Amino acid sequence: MPSVVKWSHYALLAGFSAVLPVAAHAQGTADAGATAEATDERVVLEADTVYENSADNTIIAEGNVEALYQGRILRADRLIYDRTTERARASGNVIIIEADGSQQFADEVDVGPNLSDGYAIGYSARLEGNASVAAKSAIRRSDGINAMEHIVYTACPVCEGKNPTWQIRARRAVLDEETQMISYRDAVLEVGGVPVFYLPYLSHPDPNSERRSGFLMPNAGISTMLGTFYKQPYYWAVSDYSDLTISPTVYENVNPLIGVEGRKRFYSGAVSFDASFTHEADFDSNGTTFGEETFRGHLYGNGLFTIKPGWKWGFGVETQTDDLYDLRYRISNQNAKRGLYSNQPRRLLSQLFVTGQGDSYYTDAAVLNFQGLRGEDDASRLPQVAPLAYAEKYWDMGNLGFASVNASSAILTRDVGADSHRVSLGGDWSTMKILPGGFTFKPFAELRGDYYLLDEAVSGKDSVSRAVGNTGATIAYPLIRRGKNVDLMIEPTVMAAWGFANANDPAIPVEDSLLYEFDESSLFEPNGVGNFDLYEGDGKLSAGITARAIWKNGTEVATTVGRRWRSRADPNFDVASNLNGTSSDWVASTSLKMGSALQLNSRVRLNEDDLSLSRLDMRASTSFNRFRAVGQYYKIDPRISPAGTSDEGIYLRGEIDIAGGYSVIFSQLRDISRNVDTRQELGIAYTDDCARFEIIYDRSEVRDRTLGPQESFQIRFSLLSLGNFGSNGF
Template identity: 35%
Template sequence: MAFTRNGGRSAPAKFGLLAGAAWLALAASAHAQTPPPADGLGEDRLFMEADQVVRDDASQTATARGEVEVRYRGRTLRADELVYDEAAGVIRARGNTAILNPDGTVEYADEIVLDEEMKAGVATGFAARLPENVKLAAGTAVRRSEQVHELNRAIYTPCDICAPDGTTPKTPTWSIQAERVVQDRERQLVYYRNAWIRVFGQPIAYLPIFWHPDPTAERKSGLLPPKFSASDRRGFSYEQPYVWVVSPHSDITLSPQLNVKVNPFLNVHARKRFYSGAIDARMGYTYDTDFDGQGQSFGDATSRSYILASGAFAIDENWRWGFTAERSSDDLLFDKYEIGDVYESRGPYIADDRRLISQAYATRQDQQSWFSAAAFTVQGLRPGDNERTFPVAAPLVEARYEPTGAVAGGRLRTRASAVVLTREQSPDFPTVRLPGLDSRRATAEADWRATYTSAAGLRVAPFLHARFDAYSFDDNMVGVVGVGPTSRSVSRGLGVAGVDVTYPFFRRFSDFTAILEPIVQLAASPDLKQIELGRNALGQTVYLNEDAIAFEFDETNLFRANKFPGYDLYEDGVRVNVGGRASVFWDDGRRASLLVGRSFRDAPNEIFAERTGLRDRASDWIVAADAQPLPGVRVFTRARLDGDSLDVERAEAGANVYTRRASGYFRYLRSNTDINGDKTENFDVGGELYLTKNWGVTVYGNRDLVQEAWVIRDIGVVYRDECTRVDIIYRREDTVIGRLGPSDSVTVRLTLATLGEPLYGR
């Protein structure tokens, strides 16, 4: 009985067993059970195609020959010959055998033998291509059950084994070769016996017993790649992370750091996901004396630790709540033990660099409104920081509401906020430790804006803003040496009315479009008496300013009617903000833009700090430009120029570059007067350049141009390919923070694909 390249069926029961070999899974990896493709086949129906199918009743065999292809339950089996021996209960596939699985993996063998129940089988000349580019090869592969597979004389590698031309063999960057490999699908582990780890074909480590998670396992306990380093501070250091998967929803990473010069340091990273949210907590602990930049101990031994934790949860569709907990026992703990990713955002409120914030918050948001309530404290790790002078904000409440539809032809928004700030100590008198200023504020405000555009393109946007504030103070120590009581209450009403006018001009050229847009903003507010706390030792008025200390005048607030970002200070009087923006957009994706503007007012305003350039009737000039002159290249600059001399008072510039073989950035900052009254000038530069396909160099530097010294500088060598990344980085830290002092260090980072963590997952 023969079929010539036909999709028909014969002897359905027997050929069902024959085609069942298409879902033979001898690979040392569990495959995802994805639904069969929409090819018209039912759950238990098959498609078979062959040059010839022969049924021999005498020997009770059925044979399919010549480009055999069987599709069953989403899998495809291809072979030169397929034989079903009914008497022996054996299915045999021979010649160029390949199994294509629904998840894209492929298994190859010279010959596959399977029992008729498909619970056990053997393959010779076995090879498989699995997810994440993993390759497996073995002399024989044995399927002992649906859960346990065994490979003999096997090799495992996620690296390429062929040159780019696809024909020339290539030694993998790294591989594991073993006498025996057992894959346990139920435990999602791969076990090795008498294993050699080879790098570029050379054996570097022998392990009698070794195991790692199955490449398809999402999370599994095991060792992560280690980190090696050597520095003046700690000597040689070895850090070995271990991941313990506690449950499907939680894991703990233990990273003991062993140091030659100082005591070990234990890092712990715990994560747990709940049905409504998750907790992420990093902690560290050691018991040791303090030490300087050369690893010399001093002081008494004590417990030293840190915590960096956060959690976020959904209460229902609109409500969320969360927290962060950030604390360190030592100001320099993170620097001494090279603990990274410290000063990053973990919640809605963010502290400055080298400061930690602990907060608790709840928010509610829907289509029309927003509400939040929070409390937070800040720990300062900078030299000279005194936590007792930092305020505790508890509570901090903010609410916004925007009615649907237009109100008087425009958009109306209402806001309310309140905050209570409590200080333990006044920052003005550190030696006598006087009580710190405690303040309370409640605010209600409304903002209305409309936009009208003429047929000629003139855009007019009138706006109104009204606000009411109520304040109360206690322990106002400024009043002790100046004027005013130590406790009092004050309220005020304020507002602004104005209009924005813009008139953009468009011009189309042969290969680009140019836009020229003049901008004018007119704003007027009643004269406002700012909230005075008293006078300092020089007789200067001290105004309440808790939320605009770091204010800078630039293009982001040039066209703000009230340039102060917070509530305590408010811009009053009549002012006109003028500027012009020019933009060019090329058809090939290049672009460039330039903004120039300044602010004018009816009278000088001494509420603005001298360094902002906003005190005089005519402000400093604001200039900002950015461009993308080439694909992968972006440059920007912003500057504030003296209104009379055009001298540069503050400037920033930067560039980002990304190409096939290089990426990097450059940042420059110069300020004649920062918030502390000092001159600042520095630059950052960093990037990596690949000199060949696999080898490259990395650099990073931060230089203080005022002190004419490098703060930190790195240079490294990197090797990477499809399965490996090795970074060797030399770092020189020239900063002197407390007794830490300058330091030199060398760090080695190794990342192997499928082992420990995703490749290049930084």
């Protein structure tokens, strides 16, 4: 029987403990409350043998020793407690289990009361995130400083007889429990047991910490334009609610650049920004400078704040000093959405907006400003929008259906070109009925009035007012057939509507419908345009069919195909809009879902005369076995292309696992119509549970004024718990 020893007048091994067993509470219930506080200071010691050595005033426990104190456990083969010095020494397979479940190991430990100080021989520990640390010796001080000699740290699985993918070896390391940082002296980063980097000093956060200030992993490479470059980010945790990353970059061919990224959270919202600046002249794709040196930079940022429940305001800012600045310095995130509205490629958009939404209303208002980065852009012809506003109120009228009213305004001004000030007020109504035989019947009506205040010198009129509207109905016949292996659903649908004639005045400048194209998503809408400046009136008829098959194993195929007929051709619609004649091209969409093995989505437009391909957009993704890829393909016939020429391109990105964690990476964005690779990447990668290494070759054949084809070579890797080295934007 193991012996159980209890001390209640002082703490033995305070810090190694657990809940006292029943045997340790032999006192009667009368004094239970009086001793509750003292119970927290007791240590329970269990072992095969426990005896006292009166000669040197020690207590010795041997065989399956386990000491428990306040949620902590110490296990060892042998333990000696010195009553005179109040220190304890444990040896043989020592394991310390903290209250949070983390474990520490040692061949031998010597500790004082309450673990205020001590040392360990043959020390190792498992940290959060599967990280582990081992040292020949470790010393813990009462101020929370833990010093380790001849240390090895890794976040990889440790197997006997095999080197981890990566590890840090250092002569000395210090873990500061207050700052939660691990600092190394004479550190060597080993990959596969081979030394790669030597650093006289290195520090990184303890895996238990959330975030800490310090240097991040650098980024380095070689570019035909910038030459050899090195980027060293520094992360500054300003407060619990804000941080800043400062990233100076030095280049072989041009002057250094400073990058700054910041985030701050407030009580009602948050802001973030990405900026950079330098003092440099223009330079071409070979890094040859020309012109005068001046300050150049960029600023992208956004913020969103709550005014009150349902109401928010925000902003987005996008600006840079030069239209080629982002391409020269490879600034990313230009196309991110930073507010209500998204920009177009090579166009920057700054906006200030407010939104409100409740159970029966929605409203928004925004001020917009554009900056053109294309060679043909003229800043004086780009509009300033102040404001662009929309509001809608709707009602559920029960058996009578749904109704809504809406108001909208758009005020566009230019230094050169047509100004346009529009105000609109409208309303609509619809309901749904089930007819005998299973038919669905949806009648609808809409009415809107527009008023335009125009620039007479450009438009020929000082103002235009109009009334537009449609009324009609949609009828459909949904059919379903459930089967043993597959369920089939088919729904033929017809929509008929009649609207006001001559809805489009040629004096109205078309601002919001320049690139609009009628497709299957608006096949059964009475107004096939969906915006404000152009409106589809007159009589129209749409017919189409939607079919879907769902297999029991989860595979699903769906398609919609249809066409539209009009009572009169409207010359205000061009060929690209698909609404220019008395009948549209055939439009269709198809999707295939087979889990991760294959996801396919496509949209197609076929010429109404000979069913030749007018437009095709297709996206596919797959992940099975050793192969993962995503691809997109598009083709636009010259007949409907705004430029009047064929437009075709393909984008592919994927990775093929070869063996043992090694894989081949490929990525290509190709403009087939111009026979140009917009971007191409090819590389080799190694991936395991704790690291990823990449060697990447990158090439772009795009020419934009002084910038031409570019090539670069990078080594990129990511180490679990340490961060990324190189670009992670692949």
